[in-house]
Amino acid sequence: MMTAPLKHSDVTVVDVALGERTYDIVIGRDVLQSLGARVASLRPGVRTAIVTDRTVAKYWLEKTEASLNEAGIASSRIVVDEGEGSKTYACLEKVSEALISAKIERNDLVIALGGGVVGDLAGFAAAILRRGVDFVQVPTSLLAQVDSSVGGKTGINSPQGKNLLGAFHQPVLVIADTAVLDTLSPRQFRAGYAEVAKYGALGDEAFFSWLEANHADLFKGGAAREHAIATSCRAKAAIVSRDERETGERALLNLGHTFGHALEAATGFSDRLFHGEGVAVGMVLAAEFSASLGMIAPSDAARLKRHLADVGLPTHLQDIAGFAQEGLADADALMNLMAQDKKVRRGRLTFILLEAIGRAVIAKDVEPARVRDFLKAKLAGKN
Numbered sequence: 366m367m368t369a370p371l372k373h374s375d376v377t378v379v380d381v382a383l384g385e386r387t388y389d390i391v392i393g394r395d396v397l398q399s400l401g402a403r404v405a406s407l408r409p410g411v412r413t414a415i416v417t418d419r420t421v422a423k424y425w426l427e428k429t430e431a432s433l434n435e436a437g438i439a440s441s442r443i444v445v446d447e448g449e450g451s452k453t454y455a456c457l458e459k460v461s462e463a464l465i466s467a468k469i470e471r472n473d474l475v476i477a478l479g480g481g482v483v484g485d486l487a488g489f490a491a492a493i494l495r496r497g498v499d500f501v502q503v504p505t506s507l508l509a510q511v512d513s514s515v516g517g518k519t520g521i522n523s524p525q526g527k528n529l530l531g532a533f534h535q536p537v538l539v540i541a542d543t544a545v546l547d548t549l550s551p552r553q554f555r556a557g558y559a560e561v562a563k564y565g566a567l568g569d570e571a572f573f574s575w576l577e578a579n580h581a582d583l584f585k586g587g588a589a590r591e592h593a594i595a596t597s598c599r600a601k602a603a604i605v606s607r608d609e610r611e612t613g614e615r616a617l618l619n620l621g622h623t624f625g626h627a628l629e630a631a632t633g634f635s636d637r638l639f640h641g642e643g644v645a646v647g648m649v650l651a652a653e654f655s656a657s658l659g660m661i662a663p664s665d666a667a668r669l670k671r672h673l674a675d676v677g678l679p680t681h682l683q684d685i686a687g688f689a690q691e692g693l694a695d696a697d698a699l700m701n702l703m704a705q706d707k708k709v710r711r712g713r714l715t716f717i718l719l720e721a722i723g724r725a726v727i728a729k730d731v732e733p734a735r736v737r738d739f740l741k742a743k744l745a746g747k748n
């Protein structure tokens with residue numbers, strides 16, 4: 366097991382190995398200051414446009430612009446409303462037109478400064494602008510630093526479903542400044558932490574134990590934060606470089622997400638349940654469902670639940686606000702929502718199940734009846 370260094374290490378660079386699309390994720394406290402110099406050495410003389418949201422702009426836009434300015438990099442700003450509501454056709458149009466007005470051309474760069482919403486939106490706008498302009502991710506939420514900025518998925522939502530429009534478009538550089546997370550709300554930080562714990566649960570028991578011992582320092586912004594983010598990025602980068610287009614192994618990253626997405630949909634993708642919170646409840650359900658199939662020891666499922674509860678994440682259906690009132694307490698309604706998940710093929714459910722903490726498996730062809738029985742028992746408080 367690795368122990369956290371006692372002081373902040375300078376900078377950690379995680380390499381995402383994708384042939385000619387290989388890029389670096391630069392992780393560390395205050396690395397945002399180095400953005401301009403890094404962009405200047407990557408693309409001398411480049412013009413940039415920073416896409417961000419209002420909240421992130423308030424805290425971090427000036428620092429970002431100052432860094433670019435000091436390195437002699439021209440930049441313009443495009444500010445959208447914060448929140449999932451910006452992943453729409455209308456907002457994509459607004460950003461795309463602003464990029465054209467800002468004269469961002471084929472060799473220029475779009476800079477996505479924000480959480481997963483801005484990363485997905487700006488990344489997609491870059492992917493389609495002039496048939497593809499490169500972009501840099503400056504992820505500012507924990508979720509974006511460990512998940513959405515790694516792997517190249519970009520996109521927006523359709524009125525008919527989340528992330529239904531998009532493209533694979535890898536960034537050319539990712540700058541993950543861990544100090545930027547200090548302005549994130551504690552609840553958003555916790556939600557992002559669910560994805561950090563996910564990497565331990567799905568493939569790295571030693572990391573999971575390390576998180577059990579070091580999560581407090583990570584939440585406080587100590588050196589454990591850098592280590593956890595770097596370990597998470599490495600885990601995702603390794604999987605993505607082996608399976609960029611999700612034909613196999615990349616699906617493991619969906620641990621907790623089939624249940625989680627159904628819960629998010631049931632709560633209308635609202636503030637009542639953040640994505641990471643849905644993933645936390647979803648991971649516990651996946652572990653308990655695995656235990657009901659005899660795949661994982663019940664004590665391991667309980668260990669996962671305990672850790673998520675320790676950091677203050679919801680772990681139980683009943684933890685979700687308005688749970689009883691809105692059809693959430695109905696196994697068939699949840700089954701219907703799961704059937705709409707885009708990972709479903711012809712009625713059969715693919716689930717990521719656990720054999721142990723640190724060992725997830727892809728289970729295709731899970732019989733819906735078994736899931737329904739499990740959920741019914743769960744909702745009746747029988748397990």
Ligand SMILES: NC(=O)c1ccc[n+]([C@@H]2O[C@H](COP(=O)([O-])OP(=O)(O)OC[C@H]3O[C@@H](n4cnc5c(N)ncnc54)[C@H](O)[C@@H]3O)[C@@H](O)[C@H]2O)c1
Nearest residue numbers: 420447448480481482483505506508509513518545548549
């Ligand atoms: N592309 C992928 O692979 C991938 C993976 C996971 C999630 N996603 C997408 O990511 C989105 C969720 O990302 P998110 O949780 O980062 O949401 P988000 O981008 O909406 O950010 C959450 C909130 O935190 C605020 N915020 C962000 N950084 C801040 C900071 N440093 N200080 C203060 N406030 C800050 C934002 O303004 C927003 O209100 C979803 O749309 C999801 O579909 C994409």
Ligand SMILES: [Zn+2]
Nearest residue numbers: 512560640644
């Ligand atoms: Zn997720």
